[in-house]
Amino acid sequence: MEESTTKIDLLSLDKDELTEFFIQIGEPKYRASQLFTQMHKGLLLDEITNISKATKAKISELASYSLPVIEQKLVSAIDGTVKYLFGLCDGNCIESVVMRYEHGITICISSQVGCRMGCRFCASTIDGRVRDLAPSELLGQIIAAERDLGERISNIVMMGIGEPLDNYGNVIKFLHLVGDKDGLNIGYRHISLSTCGIVPKIKELEKENLPITLSISLHASNDEKRSEIMPINRKYGIGELLDACRSYFAATGRRISFEYTLISGKNDSVGDAEELASLLNSKLRSKNVSMPIHVNLIPVNEVDERDFVHSDKKAISLFAATLEKRGIRATVRRKLGSDINASCGQLRRNSMKSKDLE
Numbered sequence: 001m002e003e004s005t006t007k008i009d010l011l012s013l014d015k016d017e018l019t020e021f022f023i024q025i026g027e028p029k030y031r032a033s034q035l036f037t038q039m040h041k042g043l044l045l046d047e048i049t050n051i052s053k054a055t056k057a058k059i060s061e062l063a064s065y066s067l068p069v070i071e072q073k074l075v076s077a078i079d080g081t082v083k084y085l086f087g088l089c090d091g092n093c094i095e096s097v098v099m100r101y102e103h104g105i106t107i108c109i110s111s112q113v114g115c116r117m118g119c120r121f122c123a124s125t126i127d128g129r130v131r132d133l134a135p136s137e138l139l140g141q142i143i144a145a146e147r148d149l150g151e152r153i154s155n156i157v158m159m160g161i162g163e164p165l166d167n168y169g170n171v172i173k174f175l176h177l178v179g180d181k182d183g184l185n186i187g188y189r190h191i192s193l194s195t196c197g198i199v200p201k202i203k204e205l206e207k208e209n210l211p212i213t214l215s216i217s218l219h220a221s222n223d224e225k226r227s228e229i230m231p232i233n234r235k236y237g238i239g240e241l242l243d244a245c246r247s248y249f250a251a252t253g254r255r256i257s258f259e260y261t262l263i264s265g266k267n268d269s270v271g272d273a274e275e276l277a278s279l280l281n282s283k284l285r286s287k288n289v290s291m292p293i294h295v296n297l298i299p300v301n302e303v304d305e306r307d308f309v310h311s312d313k314k315a316i317s318l319f320a321a322t323l324e325k326r327g328i329r330a331t332v333r334r335k336l337g338s339d340i341n342a343s344c345g346q347l348r349r350n351s352m353k354s355k356d357l358e
């Protein structure tokens with residue numbers, strides 16, 4: 001066990017690091033781009049034919065390469081959404097969801113095993129954070145899904161289990177790897193990262209010069225309500241968060257979208273919508289900056305362990321109309337995979353519960 005944890009994690013390496021590795025084991029440099037391409041295509045070491053057995057043995061002595069294993073796969077009969085429960089090397093599980101849109105295939109990936117952000121409505125955070133995912137495990141979810149589906153994935157959303165900015169270094173490494181022309185070649189403009197609002201990390205991300213789309217999980221229109229459902233807000237309040245968004249937009253020119261989960265009786269009144277519109281307009285559309293603002297409205301997914309109830313259709317459309325009237329684009333998130341419980345964290349929880357019963 002100890003040996004495997006100290007082995008070099010090949011899929012987490014970029015081409016320069018892989019070149020270094022081959023030099024170390026006395027192999028020619030060209031092996032690096034050869035192996036990089038093949039790993040990213042989803043070939044496992046014993047399936048690769050143009051590397052000799054002797055070289056593979058040398059590689060395996062020092063390094064390891066594996067993909068997440070499909071433990072469960074659910075396919076929606078309604079819209080073809082696929083939900084995977086992936087098993088990792090250490091027995092932990094994560095979830096990924098593949099969604100089919102007219103413009104291509106999007107995968108929603110997890111960034112941590114569990115989450116420590118504590119959002120009250122979310123299933124992923126109930127037992128806290130177990131560990132961060134390595135760059136290879138972030139990438140592995142996409143490679144394993146492509147391998148299974150035999151199709152190319154064109155868009156990534158980091159909206160699965162975990163808080164991506166709480167696993168900052170690995171996520172940045174992953175973003176560099178996934179854009180490599182010899183690998184998955186998914187451009188930054190096809191990637192969205194969703195965060196509950198870790199302000200110092202948003203500021204750091206601004207400086208990385210990666211034109212990804214940022215998505216902010218806002219869910220409330222004032223600090224009191226937001227702190228009640230999202231503990232992170234007690235550390236970084238809405239004002240500070242929106243200042244960081246404004247600065248991110250000014251520096252990168254990339255639009256930011258806001259996620260707003262509608263919870264019946266908590267944050268879904270016309271008054272809440274008015275307050276949200278005033279907040280966004282005053283913070284993001286003044287002093288020479290005019291950000292395009294887009295709010296995604298998501299009826300809260302009811303989680304067994306939580307007592308939140310989703311808003312009804314009437315309240316949702318009234319909320320959307322109120323925002324639109326104040327010049328804020330609002331879309332109600334289409335629910336994909338409703339027959340397979342495709343929202344995040346619930347498959348993992350069910351599998352944890354059934355393991356507990358064993």
Ligand code: SAH
Nearest residue numbers: 121122159162163194195196217259300301
């Ligand atoms: N930690 C990140 C990304 C993972 S959560 C973040 O907070 O953005 C992805 C999105 O799903 C977030 O907007 C989150 O608030 C939302 N979400 C979590 N649980 C939900 C639920 N039960 N119903 C609806 N949306 C939920």
